[in-house]
Amino acid sequence: xxxxxxxxxxxxxxxxxxxxxxxxxxxxxxxxxxxxxxxxxxxxxxxxxxxxxxxxxxxxxxxxxxxxxxxxxxxxxxxxxxxxxxxxxxxxxxxxxxxxxxxxxxxxxxxxxxxxxxxxxxxxxxxxxxxxxxxxxxxxxxxxxxxxxxxxxxxxxxxxxxxxxxxxxxxxxxxxxxxxxxxxxxxxxxx
Amino acid sequence: xxxxxxxxxxxxxxxxxxxxxxxxxxxxxxxxxxxxxxxxxxxxxxxxxxxxxxxxxxxxxxxxxxxxxxxxxxxxxxxxxxxxxxxxxxxxxxxxxxxxxxxxxxxxxxxxxxxxxxxxxxxxxxxxxxxxxxxxxxxxxxxxxxxxxxxxxxxxxxxxxxxxxxxxxxxxxxxxxxxxxxxxxxxxxxx
Numbered sequence: 001x002x003x004x005x006x007x008x009x010x011x012x013x014x015x016x017x018x019x020x021x022x023x024x025x026x027x028x029x030x031x032x033x034x035x036x037x038x039x040x041x042x043x044x045x046x047x048x049x050x051x052x053x054x055x056x057x058x059x060x061x062x063x064x065x066x067x068x069x070x071x072x073x074x075x076x077x078x079x080x081x082x083x084x085x086x087x088x089x090x091x092x093x094x095x096x097x098x099x100x101x102x103x104x105x106x107x108x109x110x111x112x113x114x115x116x117x118x119x120x121x122x123x124x125x126x127x128x129x130x131x132x133x134x135x136x137x138x139x140x141x142x143x144x145x146x147x148x149x150x151x152x153x154x155x156x157x158x159x160x161x162x163x164x165x166x167x168x169x170x171x172x173x174x175x176x177x178x179x180x181x182x183x184x185x186x187x188x189x190x191x
Numbered sequence: 192x193x194x195x196x197x198x199x200x201x202x203x204x205x206x207x208x209x210x211x212x213x214x215x216x217x218x219x220x221x222x223x224x225x226x227x228x229x230x231x232x233x234x235x236x237x238x239x240x241x242x243x244x245x246x247x248x249x250x251x252x253x254x255x256x257x258x259x260x261x262x263x264x265x266x267x268x269x270x271x272x273x274x275x276x277x278x279x280x281x282x283x284x285x286x287x288x289x290x291x292x293x294x295x296x297x298x299x300x301x302x303x304x305x306x307x308x309x310x311x312x313x314x315x316x317x318x319x320x321x322x323x324x325x326x327x328x329x330x331x332x333x334x335x336x337x338x339x340x341x342x343x344x345x346x347x348x349x350x351x352x353x354x355x356x357x358x359x360x361x362x363x364x365x366x367x368x369x370x371x372x373x374x375x376x377x378x379x380x381x382x
Contacts, residue, residue, distance in 0.1 A: 029268045029304040030253075032261035058250035059269065062221075063257045070223035077220045078250065113220040 001041050001175040005188055007034060008154065014181045018156075026125055026153065027060035038175060039067025042123060042151045045173045046072070049148040051121040053077060055114070055140065057096075057107055057132050064153050065123040074121075077114065079107040079136060092142050094135035099128075107135050109143075116144035127152040127174060130161030137168065149173060157189055192232055192366040196379055198225060199345065205372045209347075217316055217344065218251035229366060230258025233314060233342045236364045237263070240339040242312040244268060244305070246331065248287075248298055248323050255344050256314040265312075268305065270298040270327060283333050285326035290319075298326050300334075307335035318343040318365060321352030328359065340364060348380055 013021040025031040042064075054076045056065035062078050069076035082105075087093060091108040098105060114120070122136050133150055140147055147170055155162065155174035165172050177189040204212040216222040233255075245267045247256035253269050260267035270285075273296075278284060282299040289296060305311070313327050324341055331338055338361055346353065346365035356363055368380040 023301065024303070028271065028301055029266055030257055030260070032257050032267055033264065035257060036261055059253060059271070062250060062253045063267075066221055066223050066226060066254045066257065069221070070227055073224065075220055076223055076254075080219065080250070110214065110219055112215070 001038070003037060004034070004153070004176045007031075008176055008178075008186055012186060014184055014186065017181060018159075020154070020156070020178065020181070020186065022154065026063075030063050032063075035063045035067045036070075038064050038153060039069075039071040041175055042068040042121075042173065043071035046121055046149055046151065049121065050119050051148045052118045053114070054121045054123055055079065055109070055136050056123050057081070057136065060125040061123060061132075064125060064151075068121070068123050068151065072121075075113075077109055079109045079139065082106040082108045092139040094138040094142075096135040097131045099131070107132075107139070109139055111143070114139070114143045114145055118143075118145045119148045120145050121148050122150045123152075124150075125153045127155040127161040127165075127172070128159040130159075130164040133161065134164060137165075137170070151175075154178065192229070194228060195225070195344070195367045198222075199367055199369075199377055203377060205375055205377065208372060209350075211345070211347070211369065211372070211377065213345065217254075221254050223254075226254045226258045227261075229255050229344060230260075230262040232366055233259040233312075233364070234262035237312055237340055237342065240312065241310050242339045243309045245312050245314055246270065246300070246305070246327050247314050248272070248327065251316040252314060252323075255316060255342075259312070259314050259342065263312075266304075268300055270300045270330065273297040273299045283330040285329040285333075287326040288322045290322070298323075298330070300330055302334070305330070305334045305336055309334075309336045310339045311336050312339050313341045314343075315341075316344045318346040318352040318356075318363070319350040321350075321355040324352065325355060328356075328361070342366075345369065 057079045090111045149171040152174040179189045248270045281302045340362040343365040370380045
């Protein structure tokens with residue numbers, strides 16, 4: 001997605017070989033017009049699917065997921081990060097390992113909002129090691145739901161996320177695919 | 192806002208005298224079409240202001256705030272709940288007391304995304320005791336920004352939030368104002 005790649009080049013901050021900061025338009029300050037364009041792009045890419053609902057994880061996934069839901073006229077469910085020791089009743093839960101913080105977090109989705117045989121689309125802001133998406137996949141599997149595809153705003157192709165998803169035969173659409181950071185510049189993959 | 196009141200009556204769950212659960216369309220499962228209508232309503236109500244940006248708090252504020260930002264063509268900043276002990280550099284911070292959990296949480300906004308003399312609009316999903324909005328007001332004050340108004344999706348008028356804001360002479364627009372819960376029904380205030 002040209003307009004997204006240009007925005008990443010213009011406003012993304014490369015912190016080191018691994019980390020790209022896009023908090024000026026995606027995950028702290030949000031550009032709602034860009035989010036709508038992202039939602040419309042996902043709607044176009046997944047127009048051939050028969051999705052019933054969209055899943056994401058709080059907080060950074062919410063803006064692109066809600067715009068995609070708006071464009072596709074689908075409900076959106078954001079998994080909540082669960083902090084307390086006692087689990088509420090009637091929830092699906094999955095562990096999400098954070099490589100940066102080296103801790104396991106739990107995410108939960110209320111069973112009222114995900115049902116057997118539903119077709120779901122997963123939308124998230126980043127695909128790096130794929131742990132958050134993996135958590136959502138585990139929840140969908142527990143629920144007996146089908147995965148129609150995974151939509152990612154920014155993919156770092158040099159990390160293991162895509163490989164992990166491809167092993168499950170899952171369709172992935174990424175709007176910007178970063179091959180590497182070189183001399184302080186973002187290099188995108190040639191599609 | 193008629194359509195919102197009807198949705199609350201239809202899908203809201205009253206848990207006790209204080210708590211209304213609207214996680215089927217607002218803060219866990221999200222109805223994107225309703226969120227867009229909410230955003231357009233706030234845009235209409237605040238059309239006479241000269242807001243430069245919208246502030247909210249993760250996670251439940253993000254969907255209505257981003258839709259309002261889309262309708263008003265304004266950037267949205269969501270304050271992050273801060274968990275670690277060490278504070279990053281260059282952030283505004285405020286304490287937010289949770290009456291339900293009886294703990295203080297910190298929220299933070301990067302100083303790159305809020306500037307002196309900017310005019311800000313605060314959007315949030317709920318106004319009950321007003322602690323989250325108060326935290327954002329404190330951050331805006333620290334930054335030297337002006338508050339143009341506070342937009343609330345659902346207000347519980349029987350709690351202290353509005354009084355707290357009115358003491359600061361702050362304009363509040365609430366789309367649904369709940370007077371009380373009576374015999375398992377939501378009673379709205381007559382405007």
